[in-house]
Each structure stands twice: as C-alpha cells, then as structure tokens.
Amino acid sequence: MNNIIIYASNYGATKDYANKLALELDANIINIKDVNPKYLDAYNLIIIGSGLYASGLNESKKILKILKMYKDSNKKFIIFTVGIADPENINTVKAINKSMVMAYPSEVCAEYKLFNLRGALNYKKLNMKHRAMMFMFKLMLKHKKEKTPEDEYILNTYGTKINFVNYETLNPIINYAKEIIETQQ
Numbered sequence: 001m002n003n004i005i006i007y008a009s010n011y012g013a014t015k016d017y018a019n020k021l022a023l024e025l026d027a028n029i030i031n032i033k034d035v036n037p038k039y040l041d042a043y044n045l046i047i048i049g050s051g052l053y054a055s056g057l058n059e060s061k062k063i064l065k066i067l068k069m070y071k072d073s074n075k076k077f078i079i080f081t082v083g084i085a086d087p088e089n090i091n092t093v094k095a096i097n098k099s100m101v102m103a104y105p106s107e108v109c110a111e112y113k114l115f116n117l118r119g120a121l122n123y124k125k126l127n128m129k130h131r132a133m134m135f136m137f138k139l140m141l142k143h144k145k146e147k148t149p150e151d152e153y154i155l156n157t158y159g160t161k162i163n164f165v166n167y168e169t170l171n172p173i174i175n176y177a178k179e180i181i182e183t184q185q
C-alpha cells in the first residue's frame, strides 16, 4: 500500500508533526505547494496536515481541490489541524469541526477522519501580514466583554513564544492510520 503525508506549514509546527508521522508510518511526505492533485492517484491513504489560521486551514483551496477530486474514490483521508488553541477544550473542537464542515461540505468532498493537534507561535518570527492579523485579534479580544479562558490566554501570551508541539499527541493518528494500512494489505 502506498501512503503519503501532505503538509501545509508556515512556521514549521505542522511540518515537524508531518515528518514524525512519515517516519512512524514509513510514508512519503510532500509540501502541499509541490502537490499536483492529479498525481495523488497512486496513493491509497492520504494524510493532510495543515495549520489553523483565523479558524481556517492553511492552503484551504488546494485541500478542497484534492478532496473534491477524489470524492468518489476508495482512498482513505486523514486530516490533522495544528493550532494554538487547546484541542482538549470541547469548544475548540466544536469550532474547528464547524469550520471544517463549512469549508469541505460532504456533498462535494471525500470523507475524512479529523484530528486536532496543538502547535506553536513565535511572534518574533511572524511575517507582516500575520503580525497584523494577531494585532487585530488582540484588539478584538481586549474589547470583548465576556472573555473565555482561551481569550485570556492569547492576551496574556501576546508577543511571546509559545510551543505546545508534542509528538505523543500523534499516537491516535498513527494507530488509526496503521489500522487502515493493515486492512488494505
């Protein structure tokens, strides 16, 4: 069986997770920028990892194209998101699920199993656009009346370096992928 990990990563957290997954699953790995969706036909299991940016997935359009192209195939898809919000928090998971359903409607997209991982944020490394987005987000949160603990966390850590990358959180993905690989052999 042929499997591949595709990653969309601006600052490396998703890429680091993807590299570790590729090692564990003995899979090919590729940057989404180098993917031609047509050439994914050779793969049975396709794992897509992407960072969360303003609640949407990085390279969302390309991911949509892939999921649409293989809607009626027998390929298996796994998507993992990487964000700074805590995926142990039910509200975080609900918000991610909601935006995924809107971005990749099941009527036109292949089915996928979703996992959510926690990433990193180093304000000093952000490009101008992302720095401006985080600044606007901070202003919005500051004026929000009823702040959630997550809002408070973003405000308290604004401008610093946060890193929650934890390879152990890949275990559920590895186990799920291995089950698929075994049944398809």
Ligand SMILES: Cc1cc2nc3c(=O)[nH]c(=O)nc-3n(C[C@H](O)[C@H](O)[C@H](O)COP(=O)(O)O)c2cc1C
Residues within 6 Å of the ligand: 008, 009, 010, 011, 012, 013, 014, 015, 050, 051, 052, 053, 054, 055, 056, 058, 082, 083, 084, 085, 086, 118, 119, 120, 121, 122, 126, 129, 130, 131, 133, 134
């Ligand atoms: C402009 C901007 C917007 C972000 N939006 C979200 C978000 O909506 N939800 C979230 O959990 N994390 C968000 N993050 C945090 C990133 O998802 C996190 O830094 C992640 O590790 C990025 O992965 P990457 O380094 O592979 O690109 C945002 C970060 C930036 C800079």
